Amino acid sequence: xxxxxxxxxxxxxxxxxxxxxxxxxxxxxxxxxxxxxxxxxxxxxxxxxxxxxxxxxxxxxxxxxxxxxxxxxxxxxxxxxxxxxxxxxxxxxxxxxxxxxxxxxxxxxxxxxxxxxxxxxxxxxxxxxxxxxxxxxxxxxxxxxxxxxxxxxxxxxxxxxxxxxxxxxxxxxxxxxxxxxxxxxxxxxxxxxxxxxxxxxxxxxxxxxxxxxxxxxxxxxxxxxxxxxxxxxxxxxxxxxxxxxxxxxxxxxxxxxxxxxxxxxxxxxxxxxxxxxxxxxxxxxxxxxxxxxxxxxxxxxxxxxxxxxxxxxxxxxxxxxxxxxxxxxxxxxxxxxxxxxxxxxxxxxxxxxxxxxxxxxxxxxxxxxxxxxxxxxxxxxxxxxxxxxxxxxxxxxxxxxxxxxxxxxxxxxx
Numbered sequence: 001x002x003x004x005x006x007x008x009x010x011x012x013x014x015x016x017x018x019x020x021x022x023x024x025x026x027x028x029x030x031x032x033x034x035x036x037x038x039x040x041x042x043x044x045x046x047x048x049x050x051x052x053x054x055x056x057x058x059x060x061x062x063x064x065x066x067x068x069x070x071x072x073x074x075x076x077x078x079x080x081x082x083x084x085x086x087x088x089x090x091x092x093x094x095x096x097x098x099x100x101x102x103x104x105x106x107x108x109x110x111x112x113x114x115x116x117x118x119x120x121x122x123x124x125x126x127x128x129x130x131x132x133x134x135x136x137x138x139x140x141x142x143x144x145x146x147x148x149x150x151x152x153x154x155x156x157x158x159x160x161x162x163x164x165x166x167x168x169x170x171x172x173x174x175x176x177x178x179x180x181x182x183x184x185x186x187x188x189x190x191x192x193x194x195x196x197x198x199x200x201x202x203x204x205x206x207x208x209x210x211x212x213x214x215x216x217x218x219x220x221x222x223x224x225x226x227x228x229x230x231x232x233x234x235x236x237x238x239x240x241x242x243x244x245x246x247x248x249x250x251x252x253x254x255x256x257x258x259x260x261x262x263x264x265x266x267x268x269x270x271x272x273x274x275x276x277x278x279x280x281x282x283x284x285x286x287x288x289x290x291x292x293x294x295x296x297x298x299x300x301x302x303x304x305x306x307x308x309x310x311x312x313x314x315x316x317x318x319x320x321x322x323x324x325x326x327x328x329x330x331x332x333x334x335x336x337x338x339x340x341x342x343x344x345x346x347x348x349x350x351x352x353x354x355x356x357x358x359x360x361x362x363x364x365x366x367x368x369x370x371x372x373x374x375x376x377x378x379x380x381x382x383x384x385x386x387x388x389x390x391x392x393x394x395x396x397x398x399x400x401x402x403x404x405x406x407x408x409x410x411x412x413x414x
Contacts, residue, residue, distance in 0.1 A: 023378075026349075026353065038371045040370060041412065042371070045093055045095060046093065051074050054072070054399040056115030056116075059335065059388075060119045061391065061397075064125055065125040067391065073115045073116070075089075082113070082181045082381055083182070090107060108133055110132070111185065113183050113384065115131075118131045134187040140154060159171055160244050162273075167249075167273075168205075169204065170204045171243060172190070175239060180239070182381075197238050200218060202217060203254065205273065205274075216273070221278070228265075235261070237259045241254070242290065244290065251316065253292070264285075267282065270317065277317075286303040293336050299324075301332060309330075310329050325360060333345060333346055338389060343359070344396055345358050355373050357385055357396065395411070396410065
């Protein structure tokens with residue numbers, strides 16, 4: 001861990017002070033750094049009409065199975081609020097017809113980090129899409145058939161969808177909005193707002209065939225499993241986030257977090273999809289972005305007590321891990337290519353406000369793109385690159401603001 005990272009981790013205890021010091025430092029370093037706008041064979045695919053275009057998170061692909069069509073979000077303002085009150089449009093881009101953009105739907109529940117969980121729906125990943133919305137005073141998810149624009153409304157929002165498209169897991173987007181606004185939705189008041197540790201469900205299973213919703217785990221299930229003293233303090237506040245279902249659909253991972261004042265603790269947990277067989281995979285306090293390599297292994301960026309900050313490949317239900325790319329100590333959003341041979345990740349803006357996309361082939365690390373991040377997009381309304389693979393594993397899509405507004409871009413890597 002370099003000096004900047006050590007200072008950053010210490011300042012995490014004082015977020016208001018950190019925000020000021022970070023901005024002063026960034027302005028000073030940017031003033032004396034070389035200026036670039038972009039580097040790499042980057043191609044814009046979203047319209048260049050001044051609107052804000054982006055896809056969302058790094059664990060989903062905007063491409064359909066044919067590689068011709070891409071999904072995208074369109075919004076007026078993504079820099080003033082992390083979960084904007086205005087609706088956003090869902091766009092279908094035809095990459096074989098001069099990137100023609102068609103509005104196919106609208107959503108009223110979205111945020112700047114993960115959009116509305118917009119995605120192609122299995123099993124064919126080309127005839128239907130799935131996204132979250134707010135209708136009739138409640139959160140829901142919508143399955144839209146593209147051929148006839150018919151809808152099927154599921155009475156619950158989704159977070160992570162199983163690979164065969166039959167069910168999803170979800171969480172409380174209203175509690176998430178209060179505790180981490182860039183990842184939740186504002187529409188529905190949180191029912192557990194006055195409870196630090198609710199004895200209420202925090203993860204649900206959503207059947208995408210029947211629409212039946214069943215609770216899987218409570219906050220107290222996490223808090224009482226192999227408890228640590230920091231969680232027993234009365235002021236500790238609890239939440240879950242970042243659910244990801246394993247490729248075979250049998251287990252899921254989730255980040256369980258609790259807060260003592262300004263101090264944040266994180267556990268990476270894995271469970272069967274029915275909530276059984278819970279396991280603490282990482283208990284090193286700081287773990288962020290993860291990805292299933294296969295049904296047994298998870299790649300995660302974390303700060304291990306015995307290894308420092310970096311990317312670690314862990315074996316589920318064991319304490320076996322391998323520190324990969326030991327020179328890379330900066331957080332990012334990693335994912336494996338569909339054939340499992342490559343890994344892509346990104347970086348947050350450096351002292352010159354430059355963010356990078358990196359591809360790892362074994363031990364070889366290649367920077368395939370570098371882009372400028374204007375100060376207009378910063379802190380909670382920042383534009384993370386969130387690189388994602390196409391189904392063939394030869395192209396990467398990422399969001400960026402190097403042209404002055406959010407746009408969706410692709411780069412060929414094979």
